[in-house]
Amino acid sequence: MTSPYHTAAREKRAAERASDERNTTLPVASTETERPHHPHHLHIHPPAPKSWFPVREAGESGRSGFHPWHFFRVIARSSNLASRIVNILWPVVPAALAVRYAAPHQELAIFILAYIAMVPCANLVGFAGQNLAKKVPHVFGVLAETTFGSLVEIIMFTVLIKQYHPPSPEHAVDNTQVVRAAILGSILATMLLCLGFCFIAAGFKRKETHFSEIVSEAGSGLLLTAGFGLAVPTAFYTALYGRYDTNELKRKTLEISQSTAVLLIIAYLVYVFFQMRTHHGIYDAVFEADHERDDDKHKELRSHRLTLVESIIALTIGIGLVTIIAITLVDKIHYLVEKRGVSDAFVGLIMIPLVEKAAEHLTAVDEAYDNSMNIALSAVLGSTLQTALLNGPLAVIIGWGLGVPMGFNFEVFDLAMLLLAILTVGNFLRDQKSNYLEGVLCVIVYVAIGVAAAHYPNPHALHEAFPGNGTITTAPETAGSEAGHH
Template sequence: MDKLSKTNQMEPLDERSILEFEDESLGSPDSLAKKAHSLDGNQHGSISEDHSNGNMLNRVFRSLKIVVFKPKMNLLMPCGPLAVIVHSMTGHPGWVFFLSLLGIMPLAERLGYATEQLSFFTGATVGSLLNATFGNATELIISVYALKNGMMRVVQQSLLGSILSNMLLVLGGAFFSGGLVFCKKEQVFNKSAAVVSSGLLLMAVMGLTFPAVLHFTHTEIHFGKSELALSRFSSCVMLVAYIAYLVFQLKSQKNLYLSVDEGGTSTEGISDEEVPEISMWESIIWLSILTAWISLLSEYLVDAIQGASVAWKMPIAFISVILLPIIGNAAEHASAIMFAMKDKLDLSVGVAIGSSTQISMFGIPFCVVIGWIMGRPMDLNFQLFETATLLITVLVVAFLLQDGTSNYFKGLMLMLCYLIVAASFFVHVDPNSVVDKPSPPES
């Protein structure tokens, strides 16, 4: 009985305490804040929306400042719109070509910068691959427009010039600048990775040599058709080899591509102190914008090549092999020199040799396949003069890379070799180019 009476007495107290607790909760700061939020929800939402819009505008202006207004080279960017204006008003091919070249130069450099920023989020190995890919985007875009216009020799010579420029001028500039900064020691790089890349370059030379030899020895079963069929088959094989190389590089043998410092330890090649200046999505957006603008200027550039050759009295082979790749490789050249001066020679070699490997094993076969789809007879017969130049260049570079060390003298030798190549193409007459053929003497 006592227990029952105590229980009955406690029930109203419990109900009263619960009611009091609910009343207090209704008047608590949290509940008041919720009520205030529900009453002023629309006003608060508009304030937060304005705040987010302000942050978005600030990020856009900051990204524009870093990418567009910060580099001094971007003073050449107005040359791109000027090329479009000159083409529409006067149509002078020499000026259109010259202004398009100057307009593409800062775009190619900024394309390399955006790729470098993206590499902070992807890692060193994937970053080097991205750098080589987007560094070659300019040449590939120009090649696709040239294929569209049926200018197969311009495609062949511009891609060949890109390989020569990367292997001699870009790598030589990196070795030379790094050797001057660190003149009291020999810089080292990963010899194993360089040997694998040299082997791929020799495979590319093999793919280009056999169609040329087949053509000049007149040993084709079906004249004209066998050479093209061999080129397309070899291109498919080279693409398979390049895909296998990517798997080998990114998956199965990652340790082979780690940087080697002076003490012999492995690092990822990118310092932990460096931080990205723009976000990953900003890098992707800028890559899209810059690629689209380069595509537009490339169309004007390709249309004006032959007219510029006549106006400047300059062989079209020299324009395609020397001038176009120097502009297209501006990003690789700047990146390779910058890495070498920071004693990151593995990244310099990766950019220069990796870009050459990608052009030879992916860019050239890709253009053959694209020409096949377009109905253009693009083949791997780069003619005897161009094929011999590529073979000698690959052998020279492979010989200099075999010991895994670098100094300024090696860089000077490579750059002087590039001067010899440039002079050779300046006096070279392309037998398949109508523009380069000298006019017959007057009777």
């Protein structure tokens, strides 16, 4: 049976060919006598400024270059109500930087202010990425928007790995363990919390929301593949722990993680090629249909946009601020874990993903509310897959290059939650429709995981409580990423 989205893609291509044929056969007015005698009856719009970069009509700003007044006004208005509300937090950014340098001993205040300041900075990166994405074709735009939204995550992972110290009494927090938890936490936050709110937002206006099987099936299959790939090193280590030399087992597990990271990146590149080259017609038809159904379509057409130059400037400013705030947050994680007793599993699984993914979540929920569920679902699944197939593997490769033992040897608890979540979401996506009940269930599952993570003990606490337990690594030089496995 032929899918309606395949039919729509064929019809779109046929319409484009017919339009091209008409354009080649239409006569061109070359003299003044062939022009209309009463031009004052025509409503002629001034042409947009010429640009060296071909801009899609949906992303055309009508301006070129950089205009400070328009630049700040467009950023303040942002793309939706939620983003405009987030912009209220901008005064926290200079406050966080001021407290960091003026009162470095106020560690809790620095962490809280930096945590809040990350939200508007990430929102700026996401908004600038949106403006840039609207200037290119739909499929490439969705991928570009997801990529720019993930820059915050990549920066956080890089800073954590760069500031890695081997576990010791002075450095009880293992940054690689936090990165591993953050990889899975980012996947869970997007796949459960964000998707759940998308289903709830869409349910405010309609009983059921339908989406394309092209988006859901490709995303579900890749999610399961990514979960399987991430589980291989942990399964290898757990199966042989206690039956094989520990140091040799760690070395082999790290090598497996590095090989798996390369394979997952290859899988992501194939997925991008699938979307942009061989099946781009189908995806274009799906996204175009969503754009036509968008409840805010006319409002978006009237909205102001950044120019290409302004988008690049906003991205540069946002990335710079995100990097500074990320360094501040990472510096204070050890204080939060050691002095305040917060579980590093909770920091990695819940706290870091929520703040780094805030902008992407707001955008996806807004699209779902406006009846563009395919675009929202593509953003959710695309962000999830980008973390699992690109950002997480990049963290392993960065650690490989810096000589840091960053691998995919996850906590069994974290990995079990990931695989169960993938199965749950895949079941919700199978029928190509959603409602607010499924959204509430996704959010409840995420909250349950968060409660468990908050009570999960830190690896060094386990070692202190059970120093003679054979399942806990006791040697200081090997009490790293595997110290908490049991």
